[in-house]
Amino acid sequence: MEIQLVQGDITQMQVDVIVNAANSGLLGGGGVDGAIHRAGGPVIMDECRKIRARQGGCPTGEAVITNAGNLKAHHVIHTVGPVWQGGRSGESEKLRACYVNSLKLADEHLAGSIAFPNISTGVYAYPKSEAARVAVDTVRNYHSRTIKKVIFVCFDAENYALYQHLL
Numbered sequence: 203m204e205i206q207l208v209q210g211d212i213t214q215m216q217v218d219v220i221v222n223a224a225n226s227g228l229l230g231g232g233g234v235d236g237a238i239h240r241a242g243g244p245v246i247m248d249e250c251r252k253i254r255a256r257q258g259g260c261p262t263g264e265a266v267i268t269n270a271g272n273l274k275a276h277h278v279i280h281t282v283g284p285v286w287q288g289g290r291s292g293e294s295e296k297l298r299a300c301y302v303n304s305l306k307l308a309d310e311h312l313a314g315s316i317a318f319p320n321i322s323t324g325v326y327a328y329p330k331s332e333a334a335r336v337a338v339d340t341v342r343n344y345h346s347r348t349i350k351k352v353i354f355v356c357f358d359a360e361n362y363a364l365y366q367h368l369l
């Protein structure tokens with residue numbers, strides 16, 4: 203898999219799958235979650251509601267897939283990052299699981315390309331440098347049958363610089 207780095211808005215990416223940093227309720231929020239639902243339109247929320255009705259939301263570290271509405275992508279994978287609680291509550295394992303489970307789901311849908319935001323580094327307050335290390339390490343060690351390209355989309359300059367250093 204080729205790994206690329208971009209600074210910008212993930213909703214503008216031309217990839218098969220965009221990953222959303224959602225919450226367990228799957229009913230939207232601020233940050234990248236709000237931006238994806240605004241840009242993609244109400245059909246994404248309709249599917250999130252159906253998933254909630256079926257399985258009661260999405261636990262931390264897991265991922266679910268919906269269509270992408272008006273976005274250029276084909277699908278949105280909603281994953282729920284851990285809330286930072288000091289680092290001794292399994293945060294890194296849960297963050298790693300977000301990346302692995304999103305990649306697995308993208309594989310199952312035969313995606314060729316996927317874009318990730320910096321999961322948990324906003325409202326959920328995961329330290330950016332540690333989150334970047336987990337993200338890069340997990341993606342580098344994942345072997346996909348179908349994904350050819352992974353793009354890390356950094357919204358802020360601090361994350362962009364951290365990823366640039368790691369990559």
Ligand code: APR
Pocket residue numbers: 210211212213223224225230231232233234235236237283319320321322323324325326327328355356357358361
């Ligand atoms: N494109 C790419 N990245 C973005 C965008 C965007 N349009 N908007 C924000 N970001 C970045 C932030 O800069 C941050 O680095 O996404 C990263 C994750 O921040 P949050 O969106 O706050 O996500 P997270 O920390 O995982 O918290 C999840 O926030 O909005 C709620 O519903 C969401 O409750 C959930 C919580």
